[in-house]
Amino acid sequence: MKYTKKILKNGARVVLAPVTGTETVTLRILVEAGSKYETAQNNGISHFLEHMMFKGTKKRPTTKIISEEIEGVGGEFGAFTSKEQSEYWVKVPKKHFGLALDVVSDLYLNSVFKEKEIDKERRVILQEIAMYKDMPMRHIWDVFEELIYGNQPAGWDIAGTIENVNRFKRKNFVEYFKKFYVPQSTIITVAGNFNQEKTFQQIKKYFEEKQASLKKPSKLKTIQNQKRAKLKIEAKKTDQTHLLIGVKSANMFDEERYATNLLATILGDGMSSRMFIELREKRGLAYYVNSGTDQSTDTGYFFANAGVKHANLEKTIALILKEFKKTTQEKIPEKEISKAKEYVKGKTLMALESSSAVASYLGNQELFRKEIKKPKEIFQKIDQITATDLMRVAKNIFKDENLNLAVIGPHGNNHNLEKYLTFQNN
Numbered sequence: 001m002k003y004t005k006k007i008l009k010n011g012a013r014v015v016l017a018p019v020t021g022t023e024t025v026t027l028r029i030l031v032e033a034g035s036k037y038e039t040a041q042n043n044g045i046s047h048f049l050e051h052m053m054f055k056g057t058k059k060r061p062t063t064k065i066i067s068e069e070i071e072g073v074g075g076e077f078g079a080f081t082s083k084e085q086s087e088y089w090v091k092v093p094k095k096h097f098g099l100a101l102d103v104v105s106d107l108y109l110n111s112v113f114k115e116k117e118i119d120k121e122r123r124v125i126l127q128e129i130a131m132y133k134d135m136p137m138r139h140i141w142d143v144f145e146e147l148i149y150g151n152q153p154a155g156w157d158i159a160g161t162i163e164n165v166n167r168f169k170r171k172n173f174v175e176y177f178k179k180f181y182v183p184q185s186t187i188i189t190v191a192g193n194f195n196q197e198k199t200f201q202q203i204k205k206y207f208e209e210k211q212a213s214l215k216k217p218s219k220l221k222t223i224q225n226q227k228r229a230k231l232k233i234e235a236k237k238t239d240q241t242h243l244l245i246g247v248k249s250a251n252m253f254d255e256e257r258y259a260t261n262l263l264a265t266i267l268g269d270g271m272s273s274r275m276f277i278e279l280r281e282k283r284g285l286a287y288y289v290n291s292g293t294d295q296s297t298d299t300g301y302f303f304a305n306a307g308v309k310h311a312n313l314e315k316t317i318a319l320i321l322k323e324f325k326k327t328t329q330e331k332i333p334e335k336e337i338s339k340a341k342e343y344v345k346g347k348t349l350m351a352l353e354s355s356s357a358v359a360s361y362l363g364n365q366e367l368f369r370k371e372i373k374k375p376k377e378i379f380q381k382i383d384q385i386t387a388t389d390l391m392r393v394a395k396n397i398f399k400d401e402n403l404n405l406a407v408i409g410p411h412g413n414n415h416n417l418e419k420y421l422t423f424q425n426n
Contacts, residue, residue: 001352001374003362004196010183010212014203015362015372017191019355025192026091026355027100029108030367033180034084035160036153036219036296043153044160045176047081048125048168053088054079055117057110060103069103077104081158084219084296085367091356094193098202105206108181113173122165129159136242136408137288137307139234144244144303144406147232154222154299182213189363192355222299224248229403229421233411241313241409245320246303247402249393252295252368258381259389260293260302260397265340266332266390267291267323268304272339274323275304285312285319297368301404302397310409317405317420325423327394331387345379398423 003017034046060066070077075092077100088108092100133139142157149155159165188203226248250257268275268291279289289306304324308316351357352375365372403421411417 001358003372005366005372006200008183008204008208010208010210012183012186012188012207012210013366014200014207015187015189015366016194016196016199017189017358017362018194018196019192019358022193022355023094024091024355025094025097025100025190025194026089026359027097027104028087028089028187028189028356028359028363029104030085030087030187030189030363031181032084032185032217032219032367033086033176034082035156035158036083036222037180037217038153038156038160040156042164042168042172042176043156044125044158044164045168045172046086046180047159048121048165049173049176050079050081050086050088051121051125052113052118052173053107053111055121056112056114057106058112059106059110061112066103066107069099073099075100083154083158085364087363089356089359097190097192097194097199101199101202101206109206109210111177113170113177115170118168118170118173122168125159125165126162129157129162129165132159136236136238136240140242140244140305140406140408143232143234143408144246144404147230147406148226148246148248148301148404149222149224149299152222153220154296179213180217182216183207183210184212184216187363187367189359189366191358191362224299226402226404228401229405229418231405231407231418231421233407233409233413233417235410235412236408238409240307241310241407241411242305242307243313243316243408244303244305244406245317246301246404247397247399249293249300249302249397250295251298251300253297254300256393256396257293257295257300258378259385259393260300262337262340262344262382262385263327263390263393264291264293264302265344266336267327270343275306275320278323279306279316279319283319285309285316310411313407313409313411314417314420317417321403321420321423324394324398328391328398328423332390334387337385337387337390341382341385344382345375348375348378400424 073096077090079088090100250260286306291304
């Protein structure tokens with residue numbers, strides 16, 4: 001993977017990555033602005049503002065004009081907000097990159113936040129909040145993160161509260177935009193089939209005039225002081241119970257992250273993983289069962305999740321914890337480790353076959369780490385992991401006092417589940 005990194009005079013960073021064998025170009029603009037940067041009073045504004053960026057500029061006053069320009073050349077575009085970033089992207093045939101850059105830079109730099117559009121969009125966001133609550137397979141993540149992090153930004157819903165969404169005014173968006181959408185917090189990535197020097201000069205023309213902030217804003221550090229296992233049940237009439245079990249683990253800067261990720265692969269990533277075989281293939285308990293990690297700048301957790309028949313909830317919890325515990329007592333065979341390493345490397349390479357994936361890979365690393373590791377460098381770290389490393393990580397994270405269990409289903413306040421939150425009986 002080849003790329004060039006340049007920094008504009010105002011501090012905005014530009015990453016350019018030519019990709020051979022493609023006829024497309026992807027532009028991604030990333031900014032350090034997400035729900036971890038919010039307060040209780042403005043929780044949800046990062047996400048709401050992301051919506052408003054598509055509601056018009058002086059040059060392009062309506063959403064229809066914006067969307068027709070991109071879709072009229074066969075392009076795709078969109079945006080999303082997470083806990084630690086907001087991102088705006090567009091992917092077009094290579095000959096239309098100039099248009100794509102003009103449109104997205106206009107949205108990013110010149111959105112006007114009309115009051116009447118804010119009033120319309122708040123109704124849309126309230127429906128989005130309601131939609132996700134009707135999707136337990138998706139909503140379980142919100143329930144879990146509120147449980148593991150509590151009443152602080154890391155534990156809040158990215159979409160915010162209904163009360164906040166209802167009271168945001170234009171001045172709130174203008175103030176938040178001025179504070180957080182600053183060059184020092186902005187990454188512009190381009191990947192695909194393009195001329196590097198020409199593209200860099202185009203980006204300079206659009207972005208270099210934006211004034212740098214006197215002080216780059218920061219987020220509050222997440223406090224984690226869990227001392228006992230925790231349980232949260234959201235009682236809801238569903239056809240299936242959804243559960244998520246997790247423990248605090250490595251963040252994105254911790255050297256243990258490589259071993260933690262590989263352990264998650266072995267336990268529940270893919271159809272040959274331990275939990276997939278044990279819970280789905282052998283016992284038929286779940287259609288989906290997975291494990292993985294979530295790693296951000298100051299937090300991280302290891303999780304396993306599944307959707308099961310209501311009556312099989314307790315059995316499933318016990319089996320997942322049994323698989324966790326086994327990795328603390330028995331070294332994982334070298335053959336299984338080798339297979340998992342090749343699986344991770346193969347998935348990574350296949351995921352980077354498109355221009356959009358390359359732009360995302362490079363942009364996220366630069367945004368948070370301010371350095372970019374090529375796949376080859378990451379693979380070297382993975383290849384160094386041993387059975388001893390995996391057991392050490394497992395022993396460090398799989399402890400009774402670290403356990404968190406979130407459940408959505410018709411279970412009421414079933415505190416009998418607390419007795420399963422221990423490795424002693426599994």
